[in-house]
Amino acid sequence: xxxxxxxxxxxSLRLTTIISGLGFAGTAFARGNVSFGSNxxxxxxxxxxxxxxxxxxVVFKASRKRVYDALTDAKQFAKVxxxxxxxxxxxxxxxxxxxxxxxxxxxxxxxxxxxxxELVPEQRIVQAWRTGSWNPGTFSIARFELTExxxxxxxxxxxxxxxxxxxxxxAEGWKSNYWxxxxxxxxx
Numbered sequence: 001x002x003x004x005x006x007x008x009x010x011x012s013l014r015l016t017t018i019i020s021g022l023g024f025a026g027t028a029f030a031r032g033n034v035s036f037g038s039n040x041x042x043x044x045x046x047x048x049x050x051x052x053x054x055x056x057x058v059v060f061k062a063s064r065k066r067v068y069d070a071l072t073d074a075k076q077f078a079k080v081x082x083x084x085x086x087x088x089x090x091x092x093x094x095x096x097x098x099x100x101x102x103x104x105x106x107x108x109x110x111x112x113x114x115x116x117x118e119l120v121p122e123q124r125i126v127q128a129w130r131t132g133s134w135n136p137g138t139f140s141i142a143r144f145e146l147t148e149x150x151x152x153x154x155x156x157x158x159x160x161x162x163x164x165x166x167x168x169x170x171a172e173g174w175k176s177n178y179w180x181x182x183x184x185x186x187x188x
Contacts (some may be wrong), residue, residue, distance in 0.1 A: 024123055052167035054159040058179045062186040064122040064146045067153045081108055126141035
């Protein structure tokens with residue numbers, strides 16, 4: 001007769017069943033977060049699994065160059081701002097956009113600001129991005145990826161690292177203050 005072999009998975013499943021039956025389910029002990037002989041908890045307590053993120057995809061009837069330029073040229077983006085829901089109601093400062101990686105930008109009257117982390121002409125824009133209402137030093141990452149689609153450009157947008165609870169508001173803002181006015185601007 002061959003002795004039964006237990007894999008780590010088998011052991012973990014059986015241990016979980018026993019711990020659950022003893023009434024420890026949901027505790028730090030049951031989640032494996034207790035380190036015997038030490039005051040340290042596992043890294044599971046240090047990782048958030050509830051962070052919000054925004055993913056949007058929009059297609060513009062314009063070339064990648066035209067879309068990229070509209071997002072990175074101050075004069076063009078000022079016209080996009082003028083067509084947006086917010087417009088210049090957020091402040092009086094002019095639109096400023098550096099064309100260099102590492103350069104700063106200030107949009108919507110100074111309410112939106114940040115720095116370009118990466119600029120790949122006609123392909124990608126990555127920004128450290130913030131609103132004026134966030135705590136000082138708080139930045140998120142906004143990533144714009146541009147791909148050709150026949151005679152149009154598909155923009156895949158991802159926004160992460162913003163303060164908890166801001167997701168819905170920001171997602172709506174991207175649509176009404178970026179994508180809809182950008183579509184109008186590119187149609188001219």
